[in-house]
Amino acid sequence: EAGVTQFPSHSVIEKGQTVTLRCDPISGHDNLYWYRRVMGKEIKFLLHFVKESKQDESGMPNNRFLAERTGGTYSTLKVQPAELEDSGVYFCASSPTTGAGYTFGSGTRLTVV
Amino acid sequence: AQSVTQLDSQVPVFEEAPVELRCNYSSSVSVYLFWYVQYPNQGLQLLLKYLSGSTLVKGINGFEAEFNKSQTSFHLRKPSVHISDTAEYFCAVELSAGTALIFGKGTTLSVSS
Numbered sequence: 001e002a003g004v005t006q007f008p009s010h011s012v013i014e015k016g017q018t019v020t021l022r023c024d025p026i027s028g029h030d031n032l033y034w035y036r037r038v039m040g041k042e043i044k045f046l047l048h049f050v051k052e053s054k055q056d057e058s059g060m061p062n063n064r065f066l067a068e069r070t071g072g073t074y075s076t077l078k079v080q081p082a083e084l085e086d087s088g089v090y091f092c093a094s095s096p097t098t099g100a101g102y103t104f105g106s107g108t109r110l111t112v113v
Numbered sequence: 114a115q116s117v118t119q120l121d122s123q124v125p126v127f128e129e130a131p132v133e134l135r136c137n138y139s140s141s142v143s144v145y146l147f148w149y150v151q152y153p154n155q156g157l158q159l160l161l162k163y164l165s166g167s168t169l170v171k172g173i174n175g176f177e178a179e180f181n182k183s184q185t186s187f188h189l190r191k192p193s194v195h196i197s198d199t200a201e202y203f204c205a206v207e208l209s210a211g212t213a214l215i216f217g218k219g220t221t222l223s224v225s226s
Contacts, residue, residue: 004156031211042117043157043203045213056213091157101147102214106156 002026004105006092012111018080021108025074025094031055032075033095033102034067038088046090049075082112115140119204119217126224128196134189134220136204145207146187147214148178152200160202163187174198199224 005024013019025032034046046065047057051072060067064083069075079086089109093102120135138144148160161172168180178189187204201221205214 006156033213035214035216042218043205043214043216045215048211048213050211055211059213093157097210101159101162103159104149104157106154 006105010109016081021077023075023092029094029096031095033093035091087112117217119220123221128226129193131192136187138206147205149203150200194224
């Protein structure tokens with residue numbers, strides 16, 4: 001089966017611009033998660049979708065971040081406007097059921113300059 | 114608040130030596146425990162997980178971990194490492210099924226000949 005796909009793999013944007021990250025989960029996985037790792041820090045949870053509904057968005061840092069999962073398939077994470085501190089690696093993960101361990105994508109490395 | 118502590122940020126070892134990567138967690142409730150590995154330029158890959166049952170868990174690539182409830186630890190071990198095991202290893206806990214993973218800061222394992 002295809003894994004979790006994220007694109008772009010890298011993105012370099014200027015402060016104030018908008019960037020949209022995309023995640024395609026494994027087909028049939030209802031649970032989709034976004035995580036972020038800022039350089040030198042832990043991987044931190046951002047939010048969790050169950051199908052198209054936001055189950056938990058307690059990790060979203062502020063209202064410059066908007067996540068969507070239309071139709072319960074792929075998800076996008078938009079950062080608008082981007083700030084320097086948004087730089088990091090954004091991971092997406094999916095799972096068919098809870099507590100099963102997630103399958104992670106390769107991540108999108110975002111650099112804001 | 115729950116947390117995960119990986120006691121060593123970097124572990125250098127020689128090929129064919131044994132290795133132990135340490136992980137302690139703090140939680141007042143039962144948790145699910147995971148180890149993930151990130152090889153250079155790749156995503157996070159699940160090494161092994163503890164959900165319940167036997168406290169000794171075997172994973173991929175010859176790794177195993179032991180859950181110790183009294184010491185709230187979940188140390189990762191391998192009796193003989195290879196150059197190809199060079200990667201960053203993350204310990205993570207899940208407080209209940211489907212909730213966000215809480216990660217440690219990661220341990221970089223460097224295997225040299």
